[in-house]
Amino acid sequence: MTSATDQPRRRAAFPPNWRARIGFVLLALYVVYACAHMGVSLERLQVGMEHGQRFLARMFPPNFGRWELIVSGIVESLQIAVIATFFGIVLALPTGFLAARNLMPVWVTWPARALIALCRSFHPIIVAIIFVKAIGFGALAGVMALIVASIGFISKLFAEAIEEISLKQVEAVRATGAGFLSVLIMGVLPQVLPRFIGFSTYQLDSNLRNSTMVGIVGGGGIGATLFTAYQRFDFDVVLAILIVIVAMIMVAEVISTWARKVFQ
């Protein structure tokens, strides 16, 4: 008698992964629990869909009638993004150098890294709130908040890029008797410049996105216009502003892709 147990067990080509399955079940259970905790229910979703339909109906067609307001807001957002990116880069360069562990001693890198962690951990909106309190409403508060965000992002990636460079070129420059600054400019900078341009253009995109939002807490830019339109229930103006924001960011992405190609 040949039963199934006598035969050698067939090896499955694709064995089931029980750990992953249990993990997915646990994740699904968590989602259900969290939704219950947050008071999410089908009923609320249904009511929300009705609201959503009315909301969308009021959004169309987009109303570009107040275009002067939209243009001035967008221009201010652009100004905030450009200025914040510039000063962010200027301040991130030295911070990044100081945080690179292959060029600097530990007692220098440690405080620099702490500063970077501090700049990165707060969302730009929270930083903007603090600056609005310190220097009042207006574009400057937005600029300062985005400078802090830029320092955190660029110097972290810049320090990592410097830590990955080849030290051979640095040694070659040093062997010619160059001073510390010359070593940086001739040995380190050419190796990291393409990546640095990459981070900077990426940060410009990111600052542009965030500059559309700092206005909600009083930091200037299109966000203030958007928030006012929202509070007045002028949802058609809100849609017009959103369309302009998306278009602006698409253009900015095309430009930064071009810049990255040029500096490759």
Next chain:
Amino acid sequence: MTVVEQLNRDWQRFTPLRRLSRFAFYLCAVAALVASLRTIEIIPEFLYDAPEQMVDLVQRMVPPDWSYLKPTLDALVETLHIATVGTVFAIFMAVPIGIMGASNVTPNGPLNLLAKFIFVTSRSVNSLIWALLFVAVFGPGPLAGTFAIAFRSIGFTGKLFAEALEEADKGSIEALTAAGASRPSTFIMGYWPQVRPAFWSIALFRWDINIRESAVLGLVGAGGIGVALDTAMSLLYWDQVAVVLLAIFIVVVLAEIIVTSVRTKLI
């Protein structure tokens, strides 16, 4: 060309076109900066007392009001729920759109473009603005925040997932196709094992970002610790604000440590 002529050639690092475009980049950058600096409206009177205001702010924040810790922690749990559930929803929506956007999995130009358009729209509208829109739909509360986080994350996760799919090696996929596997099987057995590490690292990375973002959604009424922050700020209880900020800082740092350690294990 003789050898001597060849040796005496002028060597140049960049082609003229490249130099021209580099110059154009610098020119545009400087022009944009100068134009912005000259036209931005800044009220200098506000700047005179900025140091005083800063000192005042710090004095009001210290010592933190620890009695506010209980509501802060409750709100913090809600923030974590918003970030996690939002990330899960985002991934559910981003995976199909990512498949639609990867030109090797979906060889269809218009569909690829449509996916790219969805990604750009999702990323360029800020999380706070998404939150405003969903507060109008669902009313104030964590539900709006969860949807805001989900819609905002589609662009990031979907774009990176599509890029990972496009980088997948063709070998195993051709083998599966040759064996007669259907398209879903090709995807699950050919593409998925190749992009799995990238997928998990994208999801973790986005979760880390979403914890930061969900902390501010409450400012427009979308639930989480931002509500606690907004309440304390509107009442000018800066010592309570200090507690909330401290809580956010600790959670963000913890999340980053967790993500880094899990990623090194996964990859």
